[in-house]
Amino acid sequence: MSDIVVYGAGGTAGSRIVAEAVGRGHRVTAAVRRPEAVTWLPAAAHLVTGDATSTQSVRDLAGAADVIVVAVGGGERALWRDAAQTLTTVLRDLPNPPRVIHVGGGATLLTSKDTPLLDEPDFPDEYRDAALGQADALAWYRSSADGVTWTYLSPPPLEFHPGERTGRYRTGTEHPVVDEQGRSVLTYEDLAVVIVDEIENPRFENMRFTAAY
Template sequence: MKVVLYGASGMIGSRILNELLARGHQVTAVVRNPDKVTASGAIVVKGDITDAASVAATAKGQDAAISAYAPPSAQVSLLQDATRSLLAGIEKAGVKRLLMVGGAGSLEVAPGVQLVDTPEFPAAWKAIALAHRDVLLSLKTSSLDWTYLSPAAFIQPGERTGSFRLGTTRLVVDEKGESRISAEDFAVAMVDELEKPRRLRQQFTAAY
């Protein structure tokens, strides 16, 4: 498949890029700083997800778009701006399929209670979690074939095991009550969904 990947040099985006390339997809990797993309085999393009014209130009002719974009930590509201320009740009380019790396905060821990609204939720992550929740709302009002993949509560570089559980809108926790996934396995879940869409216009999550 021809896939444009925004945020391809990031902690999560670089794992998604590796997974896409390993499965033989033709990837256009979009970042502001191409030197940061270390994988070989992708078409690396300088672009800006916050600029709809740049998104339209980089998405043209692609079968699907994936965003692993992260805003600067001091300016998380850029996530909403970036989502607006991403949606406008890929629509202009005629790309219908969009997979988003989302946040875990919008996952429910009990019926009607989202993780971000619990008292234990770390204050430092609240703003970005709320911004990600807004992104999900924006997707729900778009006409795209979107999928929003929420990481587990904790995601970090690790092993590609290919063994994890999927959930929908509920936080998936292990027997210790912890919610974790490696960025490598998260990438497997993302590319599985790209290749065999089962969650069109839905949120889902992956964790051990």
Template sequence: MFGAAGKAGTRVVAEAAARGHQVTAVARSLDALATLPDGVRPVTGDVTDPQTVAVLAKDADVLVLTIGGPDTVLYTDAVAATVTALRGLGPAGPRIVHMGGGASLLNNDGVRFFDAPDFPEEFKPYAIGQIRAFDAYLALDNSVTWTYLSPPPVHFAPGERTGHYRTGLDRPVVGDDGQARISYEDYAAALVDEIETPRHLNRRFTVGY
């Protein structure tokens, strides 16, 4: 799993390990992986390097990308490197599960949240990177299998793991208060559920309470 040291990544690692999966946690520095659940293998690696990805993907069932940061190029470089590596492995290669962004979800007017006039300026670099990554997946042929999981566009933060959530496709899943929200912990549960029981191959989905 690339991005294993991040806020979401650490929770996905913990969720998968708790269910008994063999997890390889990948980060640029081993120092970032100092605290991992028992049985998780720490590895240094660069998600934008196809050779590194290919080596780690060779014996994997799924490649999970929970990468992030304000560098818009990181996201598309990661998709490009991962796709190149998996195409090199052929049909035996794993599928991709990508932690996406919520800015490409559609609001009640059918407009992407990113394109709404009140979209926060400080989040734009992250949103642009994730939108471009999503577009890159949509442009792929069927030689690579992927899933892109969008969190809610606003209310997404560390919290409680309830194990309960609902799924949607291109519009946020809203609760009785009209807001879409989920904790990092339940997002991680949803992502690992998708790994175990794939329901959204070669498409995006989203989760919320």
């Protein structure tokens, strides 16, 4: 059993990660900005006010945690890098820092030309700021996270949506995992499975990975 803090626990990804972790018997602290507005999390989760970009919040919650999951979203470009920077800066000063698992962006995965998908000329403008923000966070972990164990998970870049929990998936590292039709697909429910599997059996420490069917 692990003590897990989930930042962004009220969101589409975060709420499913909380449910999956609680369902497997882990102790989960669900950190959200407005706890009074979140009513859909499992009763076994400990709901608290939390902000992954707040030094005080991370200090308050990190001490008893084995793992911190970052599943934040909906902010300006700086949100994701600020969260990565805050977490790594605070955690490296702890005697036994928890591991960080960051739910990242699929647009940072690479094309067959080994260039980021977000650099493609037809990449949608409405998603660019979020994609760039997630790219900034990945760059931060890779360059500035000394002393902290981290993992960055990129979901599929396009076909990633709520749906069925199957418990099945395949993993890769820098390029999307595709099926026989060339599609890269995953549900949020199975993203949660991927995250909790990685917590229970670490395979991708200090690196980025991806998963799909």
